[in-house]
Amino acid sequence: MHFVFMGVSGSGKTTVAEHVAERLELPFAEADVFHPEANIRKMSAGTPLTDEDRRPWLRELASWIGEHDALGETTVMACSALKREYRDLLREGAPDVHFLHMHGPAEVIWERIEARPDHFMPPALLRSQLETLERLDPDEAGQEFDVRADLETLNSGALLYVEDHIRPAVP
Numbered sequence: 001m002h003f004v005f006m007g008v009s010g011s012g013k014t015t016v017a018e019h020v021a022e023r024l025e026l027p028f029a030e031a032d033v034f035h036p037e038a039n040i041r042k043m044s045a046g047t048p049l050t051d052e053d054r055r056p057w058l059r060e061l062a063s064w065i066g067e068h069d070a071l072g073e074t075t076v077m078a079c080s081a082l083k084r085e086y087r088d089l090l091r092e093g094a095p096d097v098h099f100l101h102m103h104g105p106a107e108v109i110w111e112r113i114e115a116r117p118d119h120f121m122p123p124a125l126l127r128s129q130l131e132t133l134e135r136l137d138p139d140e141a142g143q144e145f146d147v148r149a150d151l152e153t154l155n156s157g158a159l160l161y162v163e164d165h166i167r168p169a170v171p
C-alpha cells in the first residue's frame with residue numbers, strides 16, 4: 001500500500017506528507033529530489049515541464065515505489081502527479097497507490113508560494129500547474145483535502161485517511 005500526496009506547487013503536499021511519514025515511521029520520498037538537473041534548471045527559469053520531461057522522472061518514482069512494494073513496505077511520497085496519465089505511470093510501480101490531493105483556490109496557494117523562501121519554483125509557474133492539473137477520477141483510490149484548512153486539520157485528516165487504508169505488509 002502506497003500513499004502519494006499530490007497537488008500543484010505550494011499546495012502543501014510535502015509538509016503534510018512528511019508529517020504522516022514521520023508519525024507512522026514510513027519510508028518517504030520527496031519527488032523533487034528525483035528530478036534530473038535539466039528539469040530543475042527548466043523550472044527555475046520559469047519554463048513548465050512537458051510530458052516528455054516528466055515521464056522518465058515518473059518512471060523512476062514508480063521504480064522507487066516498486067522496490068519498497070517488493071519488500072512488503074508501505075510508503076509515503078510527495079509528488080505533483082498532476083495528470084491521470086502521470087498517476088497511471090506511478091501505479092505501474094505497484095497497483096495499490098492512494099492519492100491524497102491537496103486542492104484549493106489558486107489565491108490561497110499563490111500566497112503560500114510567495115511567502116516561501118529559498119525554493120526553486122517561481123510563483124509564475126503555478127498557472128501552468130493549475131492548467132495541467134486533472135483531479136482524481138472516480139475510479140482512482142484517494143481523497144481530496146481542502147488546503148484552506150489549517151495545517152493541524154490537514155495533518156490529522158491525512159493521518160486518519162492513511163491509518164484507515166493501511167494494510168499490514170504481506171510477509
Ligand SMILES: Nc1ncnc2c1ncn2[C@@H]1O[C@H](COP(=O)(O)OP(=O)(O)OP(=O)(O)O)[C@@H](O)[C@H]1O
Nearest residue numbers: 008009010011012013014015112116121149150151
Ligand atoms: N494548510 C496550510 N496552512 C498554512 N500554511 C501552509 C499550509 N499548507 C502548506 N503551508 C505552507 O505553504 C508552503 C508550501 O507548502 P509545501 O512546500 O508543503 O507545498 P508543496 O506542494 O510541497 O510545494 P512544492 O511542490 O512546490 O514543493 C510551505 O511554506 C508550507 O509551510
Ligand SMILES: O=C(O)[C@H](O)[C@@H](O)[C@H](O)[C@H](O)CO
Nearest residue numbers: 008009010032049080081121
Ligand atoms: O510536475 C512538475 O511540474 C513538478 O514536479 C513540479 O510540481 C515541481 O517539482 C514542484 O511542484 C516544485 O516543488
